[in-house]
Amino acid sequence: MKILIVEDEAALSSSIASYLKQENYICETAATYAQALEKIDYYDYDCLLLDISLPDGNGLQVLQALKQDGKTDGVIIISAKNSLDDKIAGLQLGADDYLAKPFHLSELSARISAVIRRRRFHGESKIIVNEIEIDTAAKTVKVSGKPAELTRKEYDLLLFFMINKNRVLSKNALAEHISTSNDEVFDNFDFIYTHIKNVKKKLAALGAADYLNSIYGMGYKFEVR
Amino acid sequence: MKILIVEDEAALSSSIASYLKQENYICETAATYAQALEKIDYYDYDCLLLDISLPDGNGLQVLQALKQDGKTDGVIIISAKNSLDDKIAGLQLGADDYLAKPFHLSELSARISAVIRRRRFHGESKIIVNEIEIDTAAKTVKVSGKPAELTRKEYDLLLFFMINKNRVLSKNALAEHISTSNDEVFDNFDFIYTHIKNVKKKLAALGAADYLNSIYGMGYKFEVR
DNA sequence: CTTTACGCATGAAAATTCTGATTGTAGAAG
DNA sequence: CTTCTACAATCAGAATTTTCATGCGTAAAG
Numbered sequence: 001m002k003i004l005i006v007e008d009e010a011a012l013s014s015s016i017a018s019y020l021k022q023e024n025y026i027c028e029t030a031a032t033y034a035q036a037l038e039k040i041d042y043y044d045y046d047c048l049l050l051d052i053s054l055p056d057g058n059g060l061q062v063l064q065a066l067k068q069d070g071k072t073d074g075v076i077i078i079s080a081k082n083s084l085d086d087k088i089a090g091l092q093l094g095a096d097d098y099l100a101k102p103f104h105l106s107e108l109s110a111r112i113s114a115v116i117r118r119r120r121f122h123g124e125s126k127i128i129v130n131e132i133e134i135d136t137a138a139k140t141v142k143v144s145g146k147p148a149e150l151t152r153k154e155y156d157l158l159l160f161f162m163i164n165k166n167r168v169l170s171k172n173a174l175a176e177h178i179s180t181s182n183d184e185v186f187d188n189f190d191f192i193y194t195h196i197k198n199v200k201k202k203l204a205a206l207g208a209a210d211y212l213n214s215i216y217g218m219g220y221k222f223e224v225r
Numbered sequence: 226m227k228i229l230i231v232e233d234e235a236a237l238s239s240s241i242a243s244y245l246k247q248e249n250y251i252c253e254t255a256a257t258y259a260q261a262l263e264k265i266d267y268y269d270y271d272c273l274l275l276d277i278s279l280p281d282g283n284g285l286q287v288l289q290a291l292k293q294d295g296k297t298d299g300v301i302i303i304s305a306k307n308s309l310d311d312k313i314a315g316l317q318l319g320a321d322d323y324l325a326k327p328f329h330l331s332e333l334s335a336r337i338s339a340v341i342r343r344r345r346f347h348g349e350s351k352i353i354v355n356e357i358e359i360d361t362a363a364k365t366v367k368v369s370g371k372p373a374e375l376t377r378k379e380y381d382l383l384l385f386f387m388i389n390k391n392r393v394l395s396k397n398a399l400a401e402h403i404s405t406s407n408d409e410v411f412d413n414f415d416f417i418y419t420h421i422k423n424v425k426k427k428l429a430a431l432g433a434a435d436y437l438n439s440i441y442g443m444g445y446k447f448e449v450r
Numbered sequence: 451c452t453t454t455a456c457g458c459a460t461g462a463a464a465a466t467t468c469t470g471a472t473t474g475t476a477g478a479a480g
Numbered sequence: 481c482t483t484c485t486a487c488a489a490t491c492a493g494a495a496t497t498t499t500c501a502t503g504c505g506t507a508a509a510g
Binding site for chain 3: 481482483484485486487488489490491492493494495496497498499500501502503504505506507508509510
C-alpha cells in the first residue's frame, strides 16, 4: 500500500515515513502542495496524509481541487490547530478522517489502516478469490486452506493483483507499487519478473496455477474465470 | 499496561508510581496539566490518574478538553476534597472513577485494575489461549498450570500478543507499547528482539513452544492453531 | 518462411535487509 | 561493595530482494 505524506516539516515528515515504512507501507513525501498535486496526478495513492497549512497555500483548497476530480477518497487531514471549523470543513470536503497535531504515530497508523480497509477492501479484512484467501490483518495467504509462505514483496504483489483482478497491470505499475524507493527511478524493473515467477511457483505448489498470466507487451493479469 | 499519573506533589506521585510499578504497570508522570495534555496527545494510555487541582489549572477543564477528543475513557479522578460536586462533575465529564485523598494504594490499584479490565478485556480478568493463561488481576502467567516468571516488559509483551493473537504485530507497535520514553520512539527498536527471545525461552521451558513466530520483514505473530 | 527485435522466463549470484544471540551497561537488590 | 537483573547496543549469520546473464516465445517485417 502506498501513501503520500504532504507535510513541510522535514523532521515530522521523515519520522512519519520511517514509521509507516516499518508498517510495510510504501511512502512518498511532498513538501509543497504543488509537488503533492503533481504526484497525485501521476499516481493513485492508497492514502493521502494532508497537512492543512503549508507555506504555499491552504490544504482545504487542495482538497477542494481533489474533490472536483473525485479523488478525496483516502484522505486523512493533519492539522496543527485542533479547530473544530477546520475539522468540519475538511470532512465536508470529503476527507476520510482528521487528526490534530501532535498525534501519536500508532494512532496515525491505526487510522490509515482503517481508511485503507474501508477503501480497498470494502470494510472487510479478508480478500477471497476462489480457493485463494488473503487475511490482511494476519498478513497470511491461504490456498484451499493451506498456508502459503510468501515473502513481503510477494505478498504485496499478490494482494495488488487480487485487488485488481481481471485487469492488466503493466510491469511498471507493478514494480512501482512494490518498490520502496521514494525516488522516481526508471532504472530497471526487471526484478518484477523474479517476484512474479516466485508467486506463480508458490501458488502452483498449492494447486492454484494459471491465475497469473502475462499479456505480451502489456503486462500481467490475475485472471479469474 | 501504561498509566499516566498527573499529580504535582512529587512525593505522592513517586510513591504511586513505585507502587504501581511493582504491580507491573508502566508508569509515566506529569506534574502539570500542560505536560499531561502533551503526553496524552502522543500516547493512548491504558489508564489516566488525574489530580483535580494542580497549580496550573483545574483538572475538570482538562477532562472537558479530553471529552471533546473522545479520550475520557480510562480516567480516574484523584481529588483532595471529597466534594460530591466535584465527583458528580467529574463523572459527568466521562471519568471512569473517582478517588478521594487520602487513599490506600491498594485501593487505587484495585480501581485501576477494574478500569483496565472494563476497557481492555471486556470485563474479563483472565486471558486464556490453550495451555497459556494470563490472570490480569493477579498479574500472573501460567502454562499448563505451572507459573511462569516473567519480567514486567515480558509480561506486557505476552499480554499484548495474546490480545492480538493471530495478527502480525510490527516491531514498532510492540516496542511502542512497551517502552516508557516517548522521545526515543523513532530510534532503535532492536531491543525488542531480546524481550521476545526471553518470552519465547520462558514459554518453551514450560512446554509452550512455537507460539511466537517472526514473520520476516513484517513483524511477529502469536499464533494459535 | 525466415529473420529480427523485443518482451518474458529462469537460475544463480550479489547486494541488501532482517533477525536473534552475544555482549555491554546502568541501576536495583542484597 | 558486590551481585543480580533489566534493558540497550552491537554484530554475524540468515533470509530476502535485486541484479545479471542466458535462452525461449511472440509478433511484426522482409
